[in-house]
Structure formats: C-alpha cells, structure tokens
Amino acid sequence: KAGVTQTPRYLIKTRGQQVTLSCSPISGHRSVSWYQQTPGQGLQFLFEYFSETQRNKGNFPGRFSGRQFSNSRSEMNVSTLELGDSALYLCASSSLEGGVGELFFGEGSRLTVL
Amino acid sequence: DQQVKQNSPSLSVQEGRISILNCDYTNSMFDYFLWYKKYPAEGPTFLISISSIKDKNEDGRFTVFLNKSAKHLSLHIVPSQPGDSAVYFCAARGDYKLSFGAGTTVTVRA
Numbered sequence: 001k002a003g004v005t006q007t008p009r010y011l012i013k014t015r016g017q018q019v020t021l022s023c024s025p026i027s028g029h030r031s032v033s034w035y036q037q038t039p040g041q042g043l044q045f046l047f048e049y050f051s052e053t054q055r056n057k058g059n060f061p062g063r064f065s066g067r068q069f070s071n072s073r074s075e076m077n078v079s080t081l082e083l084g085d086s087a088l089y090l091c092a093s094s095s096l097e098g099g100v101g102e103l104f105f106g107e108g109s110r111l112t113v114l
Numbered sequence: 115d116q117q118v119k120q121n122s123p124s125l126s127v128q129e130g131r132i133s134i135l136n137c138d139y140t141n142s143m144f145d146y147f148l149w150y151k152k153y154p155a156e157g158p159t160f161l162i163s164i165s166s167i168k169d170k171n172e173d174g175r176f177t178v179f180l181n182k183s184a185k186h187l188s189l190h191i192v193p194s195q196p197g198d199s200a201v202y203f204c205a206a207r208g209d210y211k212l213s214f215g216a217g218t219t220v221t222v223r224a
Contacts, residue, residue, distance in 0.1 A: 004157070033211070042120075042203060042216035043158070056211050090157055102148075103212065105157030 002027065004093050004106035012112045018079040021109045025072050025093030031055075032074040033103065034066060037088040046089075049074055078111075086113045117141045118206050120215035128223050133191040135218050137204030140185065144206040144213075149178060149189050152201045152217070161202070162189070194222045 005024040013019050025032050034046040045058035049068035066076040072093075078085055088110050092103040119138045127133045135149075145166045150158035164171040164178045164187070171178050177190045191198055199222045204215040 035214070040123075040216055042116075042118075043205075043214035045211050045213065048211060056209070058211075092157075102160050102163075103150075103158075105150075105159070107155065107157045 004091055004104050006089075006091050006106035006109050008109055009107065010110050010112075012114060013081050014114050015081055015083060017081050018077060019081060019111060020075055020077045021089055021091075021111075023074045023076075023091030023093075023106060025074070025091075026104055029093035029095050029104070030072050031094040031096060032068055032072065033092045033094070034074070034076050035090045035092065036060075037090055037108070038086075043090065046076065081113045083113050086111060116216075117144075117208075118204055118213045118215040120204055120218050122218050123216070124219045124221070126221045126223060127194050129196060130193045133189075133194045133198065133220055133222070135189040135191075135202050135204070135220070137187050137189075137215055138185060139187075139206050139213075141206065141208055141213075142182075142185065144208040146207040147178070147180060147187050148205045148207070148212070149176075150203045150205060150214075152203065158203055191220075194220075196222050196224060198222050 007022045031050045033048040035043040048056040052068045063079045068074045088108045090108045092105045117140050148163040149161040151161045152158040162176045180187045201217045203217045205212045
C-alpha cells in the first residue's frame with residue numbers, strides 16, 4: 001500500500017511569510033504526527049492528531065499550528081516565518097493514537113526561509 | 115530539554131566489524147525504545163525496538179540492549195555492511211509521543 005506522502009517536497013519562503021505543508025497518511029492510519037528536523041537537534045515533536053483532534057503538542061510557539069481532516073490527511077501551518085524555521089518537516093502516521101505504534105515517516109518537506 | 119541524547123554525532127567503522135551506537139535518556143517513565151534509520155532525502159524507517167521490561171532484543175544483524183538502571187541503550191550492528199551507512203536515531207516513548215535523539219551518522223568503510 002502507498003506510504004506517507006508529503007507535499008511540497010521543497011519550498012523557499014521569505015521572512016514574515018506563512019507556509020502550509022500537507023501530509024497524507026497510510027490508508028487506515030488515523031494518527032498523524034509532525035516533527036521538525038534540524039542539524040544537531042534531531043527530530044523535535046511538533047504535534048499529533050488523531051481523529052481530527054490534536055492529542056499532543058510539543059514546545060513550539062503558537063506560530064506553528066496544524067489540523068487534521070476527516071480523511072486523516074493533515075496540514076501544518078507556520079505563520080510569520082523566521083530564519084530559524086528553516087528545517088526538514090517530517091510527517092509520520094500510525095495506526096494507534098499517540099503515535100505509540102510504529103511510526104511510518106514521509107520523505108519530508110524541506111523549508112528554506114530567506 | 116533534550117530527554118534523549120546521542121552524544122556521538124558520527125561513527126566510522128570498517129565493513130565486517132561491529133558498529134555500536136549509544137543513547138542515553140533522562141525520563142524514567144519511558145516504556146518503549148526504538149531505533150530508526152535515515153538515508154539522505156528519505157524519511158526515517160523503523161529498525162528495531164525494545165520494551166522497558168526487556169534488556170535485549172535481536173533481529174538479524176541488529177541487537178538492541180537496554181540498561182534501565184543506567185538509563186542507557188545501545189544498538190549493535192554485526193557485521194556492518196556498506197548499506198548500513200546512514201543516520202541512526204534513537205527514540206523513546208512516553209507521554210503519548212516519541213522523543214528522538216539528535217542522531218548518529220554511521221559511515222561503513224570498505
């Protein structure tokens with residue numbers, strides 16, 4: 001079956017703009033988690049959605065938000081972009097709430113903020 | 115606050131030898147530990163896991179050891195192969211989410 005799909009794969013924005021990233025989980029998976037990967041910091045947890053509800057949130061400012069639709073697809077939005085937001089944003093899906101089962105990751109969306 | 119730490123950012127090993135990757139954690143409530151492997155331009159993929167009630171789990175060339183008293187786990191790869199060259203992330207489950215380390219880049223030399 002198809003894996004986790006993230007779009008767009010690459011994007012360039014300027015400071016102050018906003019961006020929306022999309023994630024389609026594996027069919028049947030209802031949990032979607034988002035992570036930010038930066039060099040030296042590993043994967044930092046952003047938030048997790050299950051059945052259209054945010055179940056958990058990491059330590060990121062309110063500029064980072066997300067949502068999940070009834071078909072389990074998820075979007076994350078970053079407003080008022082800063083240079084430090086440049087990173088690889090990874091989406092992962094799981095069949096279990098809390099992402100506590102095995103996580104299946106997409107290839108990521110690489111965001112560059114100029 | 116980084117609850118999962120991989121203190122070695124890189125590791126170079128000769129093909130056929132053992133690779134040992136280390137991971138330390140601070141939260142005693144973590145109940146499940148996982149290792150993920152990541153190639154460039156790809157998302158991380160699950161490698162092996164271990165429950166907190168065990169001290170060893172083996173899967174082919176990969177073995178994970180858990181020392182709860184030391185809050186330490188390690189991944190052994192024997193023998194190392196060129197295809198093992200990748201970034202390895204240690205992750206721990208707690209509070210309904212996974213916390214990841216910063217990763218260790220493994221390079222297997224021919």
